[in-house]
Amino acid sequence: MFGYVIRRLGGAVVSLWGVTVITFIIAYAVPADPARTIAGPKAPPSVIHQIRVNLGLNLPLPVQYWHYLVRLVHGNLGTSYVYHLPVAHMIMQRAGATIELAFGCWIAELVIGIPLGIYTALHARKISDYLVSAIALIGISLPVFWLGLELMYYFAFQLSWFPLGGYGGIRHLILPSITYGITGAAIYIRLLKAQMLEVLNQDYTRTARAKGATDRRVVLRHVLRNALIPVVTFGGIDIGFLLAGVVLIEATFNWNGLGMLAYQAVQQLDIPVIMGTVILIAMLVVLFNLFVDLLYGVIDPRIRYD
């Protein structure tokens, strides 16, 4: 297993390098000038030129990329063009808010999604299944910003049960988590239902029942455990993305996390911040994928790493 992890980490480094190349090219392919964005719309051409020189934007693209890569290897994500702050510092400032929000959203998805997934699988083709599935479909179709605003309007503005957006304690976390939970749970419901229905028809499930196991034991011990593997896979990737910042939720709830940082950086063509956040996202996705692969072995002992 140790060898497997090393191989995967080696692959991750190559993937991340690929990510830096692609992001760099895309960031520079945008037909806009970061120096102009930084200088502001009123700046005279001489100032824009000076900023270009100060930031090294006048150098050929491969040279700029090489400089970036050398800094990156030394653990330096660079300095924000717009805010003149180290990118690593900006990411760290926002990381706490995003970790909190990501886990809040993820837990809400699972708390809503898993029980309903089990329920619909066990009541397949009954009215209650159609009803829950229909509601889930509506949930997945709702725009996050609309649902978030509606929830905020009633529960924060009218009823004052929760704060009106912003990052803070657990009370601040509830509405954004529920919003994301409602829109995100549907995937877990459908995934788990489909998987459970398949497992319910497997020989070993029939064998378990034949041996006199209770329904509860069959579902929890035999069906759910086996049906969970794709859910865990998806969950791992999901949390990776969530940790990289839930842009729409953050924007809706005025939650200043990594998602907003990346979003604003794209608007302002703040290339070091775009690169920093993209690399972080890629790293999280790669790491959580690895973590999930390792988790398979725990859930299904038949899986071995050679």
Add this chain to the structure above:
Amino acid sequence: MAKSWKKGLGAVTSISALGLLLAGCGAATNNSTTTGGTSGKPSMGGSILLDETQGLKDLDPALSYDTQSDEVVEQLYDQLVTYAPGTNSAKIVGMAAKKWSVSKDGKTYTFHLRSGMKFWNNKPVTAQSFIAEFQRVATKNLGSGGEYFIHNIVGEQQFYKGQAKTISGLTAPDKLTLKIQLTAPNPAELKVLAMPFFSAVEPSYISQVGNKAFDSTKAMGSGAFKLGSINSSQVVLNRNPNYWLKDQYGNQLPYLNQVTIRVNSNAQVDALNFQKGTTAWLGMQQTIPSSAFPEFEAKANLKKDLQKVSQNSIFYLGLNTKIAPFNNKTVRQAMEYAIDKKAIIKLYNGRGIVANQPLPPNMPGYMKSLPSSIQYSYNPSKAKALLKQAGVDPTKITLKLYSSNQPDQLKEDQSIQSNLQDLGFTVQIKSTTWGPFLDVTEKGTAQMFCTGWFQDYPDPGDFMFLFQTDQAPTNNMTMYSNKQVDSWLKQANTTSDKQKRLNLYDKATVQVMKDAPWVPIYYPVTYYAIQPWVHGWYAPSALMDPMARVWIDKGHSAS
């Protein structure tokens, strides 16, 4: 003159979202400087909370050139002069300068500074504190957008080019006297000096912390508020207990103990926060979003909090005088009759006034009555007749309309497109982001474009220079050129005789409107929402929120 703000017409509702500089706002229809339902003696203390949709980019006054940055910088730093309190007041009063004199030739300004003014670290504010900042602004590799504005100081260009170690036109005969020598008289010089670029700074502090930190996290000013804390989510300003300014009752300003500016990008939620009484106002930085605006207009309790202020800015349709068919004056005049401006203003919830000339209504030089020859109004049949007279068959012409794709802009582009299609033209809308938009327009290669102009300071010269031949193509993007207009504007730029100056601008306005390189469309109007418990706030002529003069009723302090 500096490259100023040109932007898509639709951007008026998204000023703060873009983080663009709004160097000034204009006259108000409501001239009160006290808001709220109660008046009386100001009370000291308390704190307020404000929401902004974007964070500030620069803390350094030499670099600050956007509204979010200026909002904070202006509270932290003092300039030589500033504008008298009051909505749309364009009267200059002393700030760090107690008094000043101007030589007869208009080329030498002598400022006498207040004694006893201190930076927060107790070091005195002296003439050298200003010279230091002028030199920073003129330092090439700092990249200050303010450098343009001091080209007229003797020796500035030599300093900028590295040929001199100091700016020879700036001298300090003694600690509290600052002498500024200009290469030519400039009637708007004091308004230039009121810009935050030219604040008093403490050079030893800057060299201690470095330019980067001074621009991002550290500040050392003499202003009404000290920098409490700053991060990408909020800025906290704390009262400077040693500030020099007092009110008429002898209270030492500022009144407020603390101002917290949060970066909350969702303007709809910001509007709800205001409605809940959490934030003190929705102003220049926190523009009421289009979606919430009808509610503010409809609900009596919100409507009474609104103040309507027309801006010193204009949005126009530019017609390139060097590209066919607009190289023909008669065709351009036809365009003046072709555009339904009232319909466009409706697209913006009525937040605009029909424009009929380059200068906005509250700017000196605005002509209340125009000669009948240039009183254009929406009249498609007249437009068609003029096109016929010019020998132009619109059905054979495809026009390219350039604009920057900002919120609501497309609606306006389509309105113009429809107006021109009514005449028979085919119109292609070329909508891009701001950078590529400027790449085309500033080269003078855009046939027709929608953009706007916001003042740097409230002076007619800051608008009319856009028609100078020497400003083409960067600022004069229509490539307009008229030697007579150039000569009038040149005279107006240097004469200190106010009436003579206004007469020159009148002549230029009439000629420009006859030549018709612009179809002026509208002057934007901003609605501010101010809590009834907030007092002393006003919409300044060219600066940001006057926080030093704001006080609040007891019991409304932000927790």
